[in-house]
Amino acid sequence: MTRRDNSTPADPGRRDAMKCMSWAGAGVLWTISGGVASSVLAGGAEAAPRTSGTLDFVQISDTHIGFDKAANPDTLGTMKAAIAKIKALPVRPAFAIHTGDITHLSKADEFDTADQMLKDLNVPIFYTPGEHDTLDEGNGTLFLQRYGKETVGGKGWRSYDVAGVHFIGLVNTIGLNPDGQGRLGAEQTAWLAKDVAHLSASTPIVVYAHMPLFDAYVPWGWGTVDAQPALAPLRRFGSVTVLNGHIHQVITKTEGAITFHTARSTAYPQAAAGTPGASPGPLKVAADQLRGVLGVRQIDRVHGHGPLTLVDQTLA
Amino acid sequence: MHANSAVSVRPVAAIAALAMLLAAAPIAPNPRDAAAEAAAMKTNVKISMFAFSPGVTTVPAGSSVTWTNNDDDAHSVVADNKAFRSAPLDTGDSYSFTFTTPGVYPYHCGLHPQMVGKIVVTR
Numbered sequence: 001m002t003r004r005d006n007s008t009p010a011d012p013g014r015r016d017a018m019k020c021m022s023w024a025g026a027g028v029l030w031t032i033s034g035g036v037a038s039s040v041l042a043g044g045a046e047a048a049p050r051t052s053g054t055l056d057f058v059q060i061s062d063t064h065i066g067f068d069k070a071a072n073p074d075t076l077g078t079m080k081a082a083i084a085k086i087k088a089l090p091v092r093p094a095f096a097i098h099t100g101d102i103t104h105l106s107k108a109d110e111f112d113t114a115d116q117m118l119k120d121l122n123v124p125i126f127y128t129p130g131e132h133d134t135l136d137e138g139n140g141t142l143f144l145q146r147y148g149k150e151t152v153g154g155k156g157w158r159s160y161d162v163a164g165v166h167f168i169g170l171v172n173t174i175g176l177n178p179d180g181q182g183r184l185g186a187e188q189t190a191w192l193a194k195d196v197a198h199l200s201a202s203t204p205i206v207v208y209a210h211m212p213l214f215d216a217y218v219p220w221g222w223g224t225v226d227a228q229p230a231l232a233p234l235r236r237f238g239s240v241t242v243l244n245g246h247i248h249q250v251i252t253k254t255e256g257a258i259t260f261h262t263a264r265s266t267a268y269p270q271a272a273a274g275t276p277g278a279s280p281g282p283l284k285v286a287a288d289q290l291r292g293v294l295g296v297r298q299i300d301r302v303h304g305h306g307p308l309t310l311v312d313q314t315l316a
Numbered sequence: 317m318h319a320n321s322a323v324s325v326r327p328v329a330a331i332a333a334l335a336m337l338l339a340a341a342p343i344a345p346n347p348r349d350a351a352a353e354a355a356a357m358k359t360n361v362k363i364s365m366f367a368f369s370p371g372v373t374t375v376p377a378g379s380s381v382t383w384t385n386n387d388d389d390a391h392s393v394v395a396d397n398k399a400f401r402s403a404p405l406d407t408g409d410s411y412s413f414t415f416t417t418p419g420v421y422p423y424h425c426g427l428h429p430q431m432v433g434k435i436v437v438t439r
Contacts, residue, residue, distance in 0.1 A: 177429065180431075281366065281388055
């Protein structure tokens with residue numbers, strides 16, 4: 001029963017994808033040969049390409065490799081399905097962002113497994129840590145050794161430009177707030193203000209971090225205590241798209257020109273915010289319902305202008 | 317008969333007490349510490365539905381406290397003053413710590429700091 005690759009043209013999942021993606025084929029794809037893509041990874045903001053072509057990337061989140069409890073005993077299987085879903089997209093993404101909780105317990109072998117499996121996407125992946133990725137003795141050392149090399153001071157946050165869009169990857173899960181919310185901290189906040197200071201207000205911005213950068217549900221810690229002051233320098237921009245994970249479900253919020261979007265997990269769902277009697281932990285649904293509540297997200301910007309378009313796809 | 321049997325018990329009790337004192341002596345020369353040592357216990361704190369239960373646990377010095385995670389999500393146990401810190405606890409995992417110094421030890425979950433508890437260690 002080993003299904004190594006289900007991204008064949010006959011796959012019904014692909015047909016569904018093509019239905020909702022058909023518009024994406026209209027644009028000229030911002031081509032990504034390995035060379036261009038790796039220059040994004042290697043050079044950061046300076047060396048990154050500033051083309052005006054179409055941008056197309058994917059968000060994957062909360063893979064929780066290592067989790068095997070009732071809510072999903074097969075997180076490897078569902079992550080494999082997520083990878084197949086992305087590979088079956090009619091437009092190949094230029095890169096992927098992983099918005100954290102790569103692993104469940106921050107173990108080296110969990111990181112290894114995730115890394116090996118996600119290589120199959122064959123695109124560069126930008127990672128930001130979730131609180132499940134920073135549980136090692138060194139409070140995130142394991143993650144930063146692996147994914148922090150190209151980041152500011154090796155601390156995990158970074159910015160880069162792709163196809164005229166300014167990307168900002170933030171870390172809000174190292175040093176959580178006592179009420180359970182994420183925290184960016186003074187140093188990162190100051191860096192962010194400086195990072196965008198020179199940009200024209202017409203530059204589209206994409207910000208991503210693990211925990212919601214808006215108040216999704218504070219009693220469960222679903223927010224970032226200092227997000228408001230940290231994001232203040234972004235309020236002058238015409239288009240700011242904020243992508244988060246953590247809550248394993250899609251919630252969208254708009255504040256002026258800033259739109260916030262949380263993403264589905266590939267591992268297990270969680271209850272809707274504040275559901276009576278529920279906790280912010282794994283939620284068990286019927287086995288045949290599970291893939292309908294897991295998913296990935298594709299983000300596009302066609303012809304280098306206009307707003308970014310988000311398409312959330314389940315794994316069903 | 318009753319008096320006799322009562323009397324016959326006394327030397328045994330005295331010897332037992334002496335033996336306990338002698339046994340405790342090399343580690344805890346202070347008799348008060350020895351008494352605490354004798355009262356030391358093992359106690360449990362359950363982690364369930366994103367809460368520590370009981371929230372406040374009072375134990376004599378020398379006692380060991382064991383936390384067990386009954387949730388499907390991972391949790392951890394971290395002293396606010398960094399006196400102890402567990403590895404992440406998966407479902408069914410436990411962590412124990414022995415409290416030798418009297419005092420109040422507030423702690424929280426490293427993944428969900430809104431989950432808090434307190435260990436009160438008496439003499």
